[in-house]
Amino acid sequence: MLPLLTRLDHVGIACRDLDAAIGRYQATFGLEVVSLEVNEEQGVREAMLGVGVVGGGLRPGYVQLLEPLGPDTPVGRFLARRGEGLHHVGYGVADVREALAAIGGRGVRLLDERPRHGSMGASIAFLHPADLGGVLTELVQPADPALAPRRRPQDRPSGPLGDLPGRIG
Amino acid sequence: MLPLLTRLDHVGIACRDLDAAIGRYQATFGLEVVSLEVNEEQGVREAMLGVGVVGGGLRPGYVQLLEPLGPDTPVGRFLARRGEGLHHVGYGVADVREALAAIGGRGVRLLDERPRHGSMGASIAFLHPADLGGVLTELVQPADPALAPRRRPQDRPSGPLGDLPGRIG
Numbered sequence: 001m002l003p004l005l006t007r008l009d010h011v012g013i014a015c016r017d018l019d020a021a022i023g024r025y026q027a028t029f030g031l032e033v034v035s036l037e038v039n040e041e042q043g044v045r046e047a048m049l050g051v052g053v054v055g056g057g058l059r060p061g062y063v064q065l066l067e068p069l070g071p072d073t074p075v076g077r078f079l080a081r082r083g084e085g086l087h088h089v090g091y092g093v094a095d096v097r098e099a100l101a102a103i104g105g106r107g108v109r110l111l112d113e114r115p116r117h118g119s120m121g122a123s124i125a126f127l128h129p130a131d132l133g134g135v136l137t138e139l140v141q142p143a144d145p146a147l148a149p150r151r152r153p154q155d156r157p158s159g160p161l162g163d164l165p166g167r168i169g
Numbered sequence: 170m171l172p173l174l175t176r177l178d179h180v181g182i183a184c185r186d187l188d189a190a191i192g193r194y195q196a197t198f199g200l201e202v203v204s205l206e207v208n209e210e211q212g213v214r215e216a217m218l219g220v221g222v223v224g225g226g227l228r229p230g231y232v233q234l235l236e237p238l239g240p241d242t243p244v245g246r247f248l249a250r251r252g253e254g255l256h257h258v259g260y261g262v263a264d265v266r267e268a269l270a271a272i273g274g275r276g277v278r279l280l281d282e283r284p285r286h287g288s289m290g291a292s293i294a295f296l297h298p299a300d301l302g303g304v305l306t307e308l309v310q311p312a313d314p315a316l317a318p319r320r321r322p323q324d325r326p327s328g329p330l331g332d333l334p335g336r337i338g
Contacts, residue, residue: 003199007221008177008230011258015302024302028277029260030172051260052176061177061230065302085303086255089180091198091220108197133184133193133234134254 004099007092009140010048010062010119014075014087018067022047025063034062035120043073048119059142064090064119088126088136096123096141103127103139115141173268176261178309179217179231179288183244183256187236191216194232203231204289212242217288228311233259233288257295257305265292265310272296272308284310 015021025031031049038045044066051061066087068076078087093099096115104110109128118124121143129136184190194200200218207214213235220230235256237245247256262268265284273279278297287293290312298305 003201003221005198005200005220008180008232011177011180011255011304013302013304021302024300028272028275028301029174031174032172051174052172063177082251083303085298086180086258089255103197106197129254131193132197133182133190134252135180135182 004093004102005091006094007059008061009059009090009092009138010064011086012064012066012088012090012136012138013085014066014068014078014082015084016067016079018045018047018065021065021067022049025049025065031063037119038069039117039119040069041116042075043069044075045069046119059092059144062090062119088138090124090138090140093139093141096125096139099139099141100125108132173262173271174260175263176228177230178228178259178261178307179233180255181233181235181257181259181305181307182254183235183237183247183251184253185236185248187214187216187234190234190236191218194218194234200232206288207238208286208288209238210285211244212238213244214238215288228261228313231259231288257307259293259307259309262308262310265294265308268308268310269294277301 013021022033031051033047034050035048036046046067047065049063049065051063066075068079070076071080075087100110100113100115108131110125111128112125115123115125118138118140123141123143125139127137127139182190191202195218200220202216203219204217205215215236216234218232218234220232235244237248239245240249244256269279269282269284277300279294280297281294284292284294287307287309292310292312294308296306296308
């Protein structure tokens with residue numbers, strides 16, 4: 001079976017105070033914020049902090065810090081139920097639509113039947129944690145085509161998000 | 170501040186049945202097991218599954234699946250309290266002793282004052298989740314010196330584990 005996952009992309013960490021969490025990760029590890037966004041669709045304010053120095057334009061790994069926009073959001077409910085901590089893991093894929101089709105065909109429930117917009121212009125989709133040992137799992141197709149070398153030219157969208165809803169925040 | 174973390178190394182996932190979990194990750198994503206060990210000290214049977222095809226001898230990312238050896242182990246207690254799911258995140262460091270000294274000096278409590286032996290001969294240490302937003306955090310210095318280029322020759326242990334307790338399993 002051809003491996004679907006190209007890399008360990010990020011860990012998503014739920015926090016109550018994004019600025020405090022950023023400060024903690026900067027002070028402890030020297031990580032730097034490379035993206036700070038509001039994603040209204042997902043109900044979060046979020047920061048991506050790069051882990052590791054990567055040459056040649058390659059995408060590093062990320063710590064993604066997530067603060068809910070309100071209590072009635074997925075991350076807000078997670079915090080109420082579990083408290084702060086690890087929320088999900090994100091893996092890189094070359095083509096998120098192809099990956100969704102393949103994984104759905106293997107009996108794993110998809111939380112997103114079609115890609116949504118994620119951090120830094122990526123196309124993303126979530127898989128159901130109940131079919132993956134309790135782990136909320138995200139597939140990430142980075143916006144930069146150079147980082148998704150297996151995507152065929154005819155599949156490339158006209159813009160960084162293709163036919164996805166416009167980027168928010 | 171010099172970044173301490175060289176890479177996103179792995180996500181640790183607690184499971185009740187290691188063989189079932191391995192089967193699920195193989196069937197869903199096509200991941201392959203690169204290491205299967207028992208770590209008596211940590212009370213786990215564990216598998217490392219490589220994520221991503223990496224050239225040039227570089228270390229890929231890993232999914233680490235952890236089955237407790239009994240209920241009265243850290244992972245056994247985690248499963249009783251939280252159920253299956255994300256347990257910890259591991260970051261690469263060039264020198265785990267130097268990283269522990271630096272991080273301890275920044276006020277983060279260390280669960281391990283000295284390195285312990287981890288998967289595939291790595292030297293590892295855990296940081297207290299209460300000081301990192303509820304995230305149990307592991308530092309990983311891989312056994313292969315080629316993967317830890319900043320380690321000085323005079324620090325290199327005579328074997329893959331140096332003066333750590335002998336590898337188990």
